[in-house]
Amino acid sequence: MTGNTIQTLPGSLSAAGHARGHLRALESEAIHILREVAGEFERPVILFSGGKDSILVLHLARKAFHPAAIPFSLLHVDTGHNFPEVLAYRDAVVAGGDLRLTVAHVQDWIDDGRLTERPDGTRNPLQTVPLVDTIADERFDAVIGGARRDEERSRAKERIFSLRDAFGGWDPRRQRPELWDLYNGRHAPGEHVRVFPISNWTELDVWNYIEAEQIVLPAIYYAHEREVFLRNGMWLAPGEWGGPVGAEMLQRRQVRYRTVGDMSCTGAVESAASDVGAVIEEIIATRITERGATRADDKLSEAAMEDRKKEGYF
Amino acid sequence: MGETTVTEPKLPLTDADRPAQSGVRGLLRFATAGSVDDGKSTLVGRLLHDSKSVLSDQLDAVQRTSAARGLDSPDLSLLVDGLRAEREQGITIDVAYRYFATGARSFILADTPGHVQYTRNTVTGASTADLVIVLVDARTGVVAQTRRHAAVAALLGVPHLLLAVNKIDLVDFDEAVFDSIAAEFDRYAVDLGIGEVTAIPVSALHGDNVVTRSARIDWYTGPSILEHLEQVDLSDTSGDGALRFPVQYVIRPRSEQYPDYRGYAGRITAGTVRPGDEIVVLPSGVRSVVSSIDTADGAKDLATAGDSVTLLLVDDVDLSRGDLISGAADAPVPVTEFSATVTQLADKGLRPGLRALLRYGTATYRVIVIRIEHLLDIDSLTEVDAPTALSLNDIAQVTLRTVEAVPVEEFRPGGAVGSLLIIDPADGTTLAAGMVGDRRSALRHRRTADHTERCRPTTGLLATGTASDQREAAVPSANFPTPGP
Ligand SMILES: Nc1nc2c(ncn2[C@@H]2O[C@H](COP(=O)(O)OP(=O)(O)O)[C@@H](O)[C@H]2O)c(=O)[nH]1
Numbered sequence: 001m002t003g004n005t006i007q008t009l010p011g012s013l014s015a016a017g018h019a020r021g022h023l024r025a026l027e028s029e030a031i032h033i034l035r036e037v038a039g040e041f042e043r044p045v046i047l048f049s050g051g052k053d054s055i056l057v058l059h060l061a062r063k064a065f066h067p068a069a070i071p072f073s074l075l076h077v078d079t080g081h082n083f084p085e086v087l088a089y090r091d092a093v094v095a096g097g098d099l100r101l102t103v104a105h106v107q108d109w110i111d112d113g114r115l116t117e118r119p120d121g122t123r124n125p126l127q128t129v130p131l132v133d134t135i136a137d138e139r140f141d142a143v144i145g146g147a148r149r150d151e152e153r154s155r156a157k158e159r160i161f162s163l164r165d166a167f168g169g170w171d172p173r174r175q176r177p178e179l180w181d182l183y184n185g186r187h188a189p190g191e192h193v194r195v196f197p198i199s200n201w202t203e204l205d206v207w208n209y210i211e212a213e214q215i216v217l218p219a220i221y222y223a224h225e226r227e228v229f230l231r232n233g234m235w236l237a238p239g240e241w242g243g244p245v246g247a248e249m250l251q252r253r254q255v256r257y258r259t260v261g262d263m264s265c266t267g268a269v270e271s272a273a274s275d276v277g278a279v280i281e282e283i284i285a286t287r288i289t290e291r292g293a294t295r296a297d298d299k300l301s302e303a304a305m306e307d308r309k310k311e312g313y314f
Numbered sequence: 315m316g317e318t319t320v321t322e323p324k325l326p327l328t329d330a331d332r333p334a335q336s337g338v339r340g341l342l343r344f345a346t347a348g349s350v351d352d353g354k355s356t357l358v359g360r361l362l363h364d365s366k367s368v369l370s371d372q373l374d375a376v377q378r379t380s381a382a383r384g385l386d387s388p389d390l391s392l393l394v395d396g397l398r399a400e401r402e403q404g405i406t407i408d409v410a411y412r413y414f415a416t417g418a419r420s421f422i423l424a425d426t427p428g429h430v431q432y433t434r435n436t437v438t439g440a441s442t443a444d445l446v447i448v449l450v451d452a453r454t455g456v457v458a459q460t461r462r463h464a465a466v467a468a469l470l471g472v473p474h475l476l477l478a479v480n481k482i483d484l485v486d487f488d489e490a491v492f493d494s495i496a497a498e499f500d501r502y503a504v505d506l507g508i509g510e511v512t513a514i515p516v517s518a519l520h521g522d523n524v525v526t527r528s529a530r531i532d533w534y535t536g537p538s539i540l541e542h543l544e545q546v547d548l549s550d551t552s553g554d555g556a557l558r559f560p561v562q563y564v565i566r567p568r569s570e571q572y573p574d575y576r577g578y579a580g581r582i583t584a585g586t587v588r589p590g591d592e593i594v595v596l597p598s599g600v601r602s603v604v605s606s607i608d609t610a611d612g613a614k615d616l617a618t619a620g621d622s623v624t625l626l627l628v629d630d631v632d633l634s635r636g637d638l639i640s641g642a643a644d645a646p647v648p649v650t651e652f653s654a655t656v657t658q659l660a661d662k663g664l665r666p667g668l669r670a671l672l673r674y675g676t677a678t679y680r681v682i683v684i685r686i687e688h689l690l691d692i693d694s695l696t697e698v699d700a701p702t703a704l705s706l707n708d709i710a711q712v713t714l715r716t717v718e719a720v721p722v723e724e725f726r727p728g729g730a731v732g733s734l735l736i737i738d739p740a741d742g743t744t745l746a747a748g749m750v751g752d753r754r755s756a757l758r759h760r761r762t763a764d765h766t767e768r769c770r771p772t773t774g775l776l777a778t779g780t781a782s783d784q785r786e787a788a789v790p791s792a793n794f795p796t797p798g799p
Contacts, residue, residue, distance in 0.1 A: 022341050022420050031622035032581040035562040039635045039676065064622070066610035067575060068567035150413045156425075157408040163742075175408070176744040177434060177659050179441040180729030181581075182673055186742025200422060202413045 023209050026201055030057075031064040032181065033160060033197040037142050038064075038071045040185040041193070044142035045135075048074040048101070050082075050090035051260045052217050053146030056206055057197060058093070059215055061144075072144065073100040077131050079123035080107045081239060081263040089218040102138060104130040121243075124262040132168035135192055142185065144195045150202045160199050166190040203258075204283055211276040223256045223274040234267030340548055345424040345439040345472075347432075347463035348449030353480040356389075357449060357518035357539075358412070358425060364525035365416055365540055409439045418544040432459070433692065433707035436466045437657045437747065441729055443467075445474035445546060447539070448499075452485045452515070455495045458693050461502060465692045468506040469655065469709065469753045471727025474546050475503060477513040478539060482531065483520055489533045506695060507757035514539055552619035556641030557585035557593065558731055560675035563635055565624055577608055577624035578633060580676070583730035585641055586618040587625065592642035595633055596721040601642060602627040619730065636677030638721050648719030651684065654734060655725075656712050656748035658704040662738060664712060664746055665703035672716060673735040679716045681736065687711040695754060704746070711752055724756070725749035 034057075037044045046061060048054045061070045076090060094101045106126050109115040114133075115126050135143060143164075149156050159175050161183045176184050185193050198206070210217065228235040228251065229244040235255055236243055243264070244250055255268035256279070273279040348354040380389045412423040424439035426432070440446050446467040450460050467475055477499050485491045496513035503511045514523055515531050516539060522528030525540045537545065565577040587593075591604045607614040608624040617623045625639060633639075640646065658664060664683050672681035686700035690709045697711075704710055714736075725732030732750040737743065 025341060025620060028581060028620055028622040032562070035579050035581075035622070036676075039563045063610035064579070065563075065565060066608075066624075067569070067572050068565045069569075149411045156410040156412060172408070174743075177409075177438040177747070179438055179735070179747045180733045181442075182733060182735050182747075184673065184735060184737060184742065184744050186671075186737060188741060200411070200413070202415070204415070 023205060023212060026198075026205055027060065027063070027209070029181075029200065030060045030197040033183065033195065034061050034064040034144070036183050036185070037144060037195050040183075041142035043138070043140050044072045044144060044195075045075045045102070045138070045140045046070075046072050046144045047146070048076055048090065048093070049260070050076075050086035050093075050218060051146070052206065052210065052221060053148065053198065055089075055215060055217060056201075056209065057144060057146045059213065060197060069098045073102065075102045075104070075131075075134060075138075075140070075143070077104045077127045077134070078106065079127060079262040080105065081123055083218070083220055083237075083257075083260055083263060085218045085220045086260050102134060104134040106130055109133075120264075122262065122264045124265050127262075128168065135168065136166070136190075141187065141192050142195055143192055144197065146198055147196050148201050148203075148206075149196075149199050158196065158199065160196055161185050162194040162196070163187060164192050164194055168192075204280070207276065207280050207283060211280060218260065220257045220260060222279065223254050223271045225252055226255050226268065227251070228253050228255060228268060235270065236265075236267055237263055239263045341420045341422065342445065342543055342546065342548065343422045343424070343443050344445040344447060344543065345426055345436070345443040346447045346449065347426055347436050347439070347467075348478075348480075349451075349457060349459040352449045352451045353518045354425075354449050357447075357478065357480065357516070357524065358423065359389075360518050360521055360524045361423075361540060362412065362414055364521055365414055409435050416540065416544060421543065432462065433466065433657060433709065434659050436463055437470065437659075440467050440470050440472050441733075441747070443470075443472050444548060445476060445543070446472050447476045447478055449478045449480050450495060450499075452479050452481045452491055452495065455491075456498050456502070460499070461694070462692045464499070464503060464508065465506060465690075465695050466709075468503075468508045468695070468757055469690075469749070470729075471725070471753075473510065473727060475508055475511045476539065476542060477511060478518075479513060479515045480518050482515040482522065483517040487515070487531050492534075507759075512536070512542055514542065550619075552584055552726075552728060552730060553586050555585050556644035557587045557591065557639065558583045558641075559587065559593075559625065559639040560677070561633060561635055561637045561639060562676050564633065575626075576630075577626050578639065579622075579624045580639070581622045582617055582619045583675075584619050584726065586616060587623075587641075588616050589613075593627070593639050594642045594645045595631060596638040596640055596645060597648040597719050598632075598637070600631050600633075602629040602631050604628075636675070638675055638677075640721070646721040646723040648721045650717070650719050651713065651715045652720075652722050652750060653687070653711060653713050653752055654748040654750050655690075655753040656704075656710055656736065656746040658706055658708040658710070658746050660738070660743050660745045661706055662743065662745055663703035663705055663708070664710075664736065669739070670745060671737040671739050672714065672720070673737060674720055674722060674733075677720070678737075679718055679720055681714050681716050683736075684713040684715050687713060690754060695757075697754070711754070712748075722750045724751040725753065 046054065046057055048058060061072060065071060074094070093099065106115065106123055109130050110117055115129055118126070147155060147158065149158060159178050161178065162170065163174055163176065164170055187193055226237060228237055229248040231243065231248060235253060238244055238250060253270055254272060256271040256273060257266065257268050259266060271282060273282045346354055346358060380387070410425045412425060414421050424443060426435040426439035446463065448460055448463045450456060464475060477496060479492050479495050482492065492515045499513065500511055514536060515534050516523040518524060522530055523534070523538045525538055527538050559580050559582050561578045561580050563579040565575070565579050567575050587604055587607060589604055589606050592601065593604060594601050604625055605628045606626045607617050608626060614623065656664065664686065666683055666685055668683040670681055670683070672679045686704065688697040688700050688711050690711070691698045692709055700710065723732055734748045734750065735744050736746040736748065738745050
């Protein structure tokens, strides 16, 4: 089963009846936001990486426009260091036939000299330029992402509709106050708006919803055995991007991923949680934020995320 | 689509099954407000820390920074310090949103820093709040900023106000100090027409009465701040009254399976809807009947305020984004001129003659500012003479005129009905946000209505007003819409 069908099996949230639960309120809010995008923009696109947050956004979009097709296309910035399981998932979703996917390969930008490989091999920061270029080339005016405000401190004040200039840049002064549920998506030609429909969800909300809606995720989100090595306190998977090196030693561990970004900087956590319920139990027990646990690039500096956002990163 | 109802299968998960996480008594949205140095960051940090909502890596970072600054114990205000750097650099201050959950509820906190842009931020943060915590320093008591924050909360119709009398340790936990601050604030709140005020003595720094009740403040027998947040009554009245359903998008699959499907997608802003209900489409006035309520999870027998659904109508009606589907029995009358209480949010001020765009519901109209009636002095909520143009953070009463008739109606607390934006057509800037009607006189009316039944046991401790009706049910509509000149 791929993630591109809406699950209305037992366990669907609808079965909560008229109980106005928290998840249901979050779902209604996200659907409202996605429909605003469809109503206000000409060329909206969903950033779709095959990661759980983007899978969730896609699932919500299907629900928002049911029984019609989603009026958005998909965009993936492929660093070239993605997990094969995640790419396979992405391709299975598109194989459903009703979605158009644009892939921007970071490798293409490196090949023709628009970008230079970093000495540490990490390509996460290199995504920005291909993203912004592709948004401009395709004239996307709304770019929908799965970022959440609870992920990281500088995201806490991000708008649901976040205005970006022609260079993808985020100017704090131009961000509009958002009151009630009135979202202002107006922008000048060349500018675009990033839209975050699951801003108000926490990691636990996401997993509870995945369980309730029986949303299928790439298998690497659940415990599996994998060859990994330790770097900066994180379990990394080996790959062409450059690891392990020196004294770093490959070992077999039972791990799962909490986020699935570029392989060079996305760490796994040791875990025995092999299904959604177990993951939820683990999250409740864990006291480490998703990003703190598994994103090397956020550890670079406290202001890391803020800086990249100003450059047009998500 | 038929009117079939999907039989709902047995569930592995309902929110009630997971009382340890979230949702049993729903979600509370609240905002914090206080002057600089009253201890707001410390309070919020303490709330997150003591409710075990701080994750270990975040706490490690705070401990490292605190140690680097030579502090003995971690400075919890650092947990929420993201905005402080901005403040010091003097750039735009924003509302930051934080999330935590306890066994009883999930919380979304809109953290609004005290700053020159306070009104803009407080209005934004409070616009969706069920409750506002107003912080005062026990040594200084109620100051101008305190009154402003309370006034903004009142204007926006926030149903609950919590006065946190902080730094009570610095006044030797003195009951008399607390009582006099609580009494002064309460008098002001009554003046404003605020329904319910709760006052709590706290020491954010030491944790007294933030999450757990303090043994050191034995004369106080009420709840801690967190207990109050967990218990405060969230009875939701948005489902009462007639249906309001701004159409966001028309769903037309034109597929083999659904050749003739035509559904109107939106989120119910007030009332409820059932198949068979009579509706009227505004502004056209065309009438029809709801044939079914569709969702991706199947058709529904009933949907209520807050639900995102798709309505199908019996008749083939010409309907598009921006139209309002309303219950037929009690529909708003579209007008071309009306009065609104607005907050100026951008530098380019509203002034008579200004042409702009009006966002109301899902529709956008051309609008012209006819008059600024008066400014509200937000220290006292009294009316002062109108300036020639509004300045950032001003709250004012204005008269607006549109070309096409708009089905506006009196603002309702929560803002799902009666809220608006005024947008600069040149660059899309949100110039002002507004509430249809005259909010100041609406409060005044409520205050007179409340006055007789509200006997005030304001003897400190828990200064709680009558909880009977915190919402503004029956505001006389005399002020609205304004008659033309
Ligand atoms: N003694 C005492 N000091 C406090 C208390 N709450 C905050 N403070 C101190 O007051 C100062 C300002 O607090 P902060 O939280 O940064 O204020 P903010 O500007 O409102 O966010 C800091 O030095 C805090 O340690 C309290 O309850 N008791």
